[in-house]
Amino acid sequence: MAKQIKIREAVDKDLRDIVTVWKRNIKTITSASDIFDLFRDFKKYFFVAVSTVSNSKDGDSVIGFVGGAIRSGHGHISGIAVDKEYRTQGNGKSLLNTVERDFLAKKLEKVTLEVRISNRGARRFYEKQGYKRAYTVRRYYADGEDAVVYAKEM
Numbered sequence: 725m726a727k728q729i730k731i732r733e734a735v736d737k738d739l740r741d742i743v744t745v746w747k748r749n750i751k752t753i754t755s756a757s758d759i760f761d762l763f764r765d766f767k768k769y770f771f772v773a774v775s776t777v778s779n780s781k782d783g784d785s786v787i788g789f790v791g792g793a794i795r796s797g798h799g800h801i802s803g804i805a806v807d808k809e810y811r812t813q814g815n816g817k818s819l820l821n822t823v824e825r826d827f828l829a830k831k832l833e834k835v836t837l838e839v840r841i842s843n844r845g846a847r848r849f850y851e852k853q854g855y856k857r858a859y860t861v862r863r864y865y866a867d868g869e870d871a872v873v874y875a876k877e878m
């Protein structure tokens with residue numbers, strides 16, 4: 725049966741899956757309760773990528789998400805991940821573009837994010853989406869790793 729990936733707004737019942745995908749893919753100390761708080765405050769900036777199998781009775785399964793937020797008056801990407809077997813198929817880009825469109829609709833013309841300095845794959849991904857390296861925050865993460873802050877003017 726053909727599988728299709730769709731991007732849609734996140735709803736309350738997706739929260740458990742978002743936490744699972746977040747924890748499975750992002751090296752983070754963000755706790756489930758931090759994710760709940762972000763979701764409660766910024767739900768309209770959360771989107772999920774779901775795999776649907778046509779003619780199947782099974783529901784959609786969440787294979788990726790993006791969590792946006794508003795920070796200091798601009799758009800912010802709190803987290804984005806796509807499960808391994810669904811990567812490099814354009815799903816990350818679709819998720820990011822979807823939340824960016826929402827930011828723009830709310831006149832938020834700048835988007836920022838932090839990423840681990842060692843996360844070369846994600847950094848390349850963001851650079852391909854037009855994000856520019858802004859500055860480095862030394863020892864930003866609890867394990868002592870530096871963060872690179874990226875920004876995009878839309």
Ligand SMILES: CC(C)(COP(=O)(O)OP(=O)(O)OC[C@H]1O[C@@H](n2cnc3c(N)ncnc32)[C@H](O)[C@@H]1OP(=O)(O)O)[C@@H](O)C(=O)NCCC(=O)NCCS
Nearest residue numbers: 749803804805806811812813814815816817845846848849
């Ligand atoms: C970062 C991530 C979300 C990208 O998702 P994805 O679905 O693989 O991305 P896409 O397929 O939409 O890729 C878009 C572009 O980025 C490029 N890209 C994606 N991952 C890349 C990587 N690891 N190295 C180099 N380029 C990469 C793709 O080749 C593609 O380029 P193109 O537009 O020239 O074809 C995914 O790799 C992931 O979940 N990583 C683990 C979690 C993570 O590190 N999140 C970021 C920190 S919060």
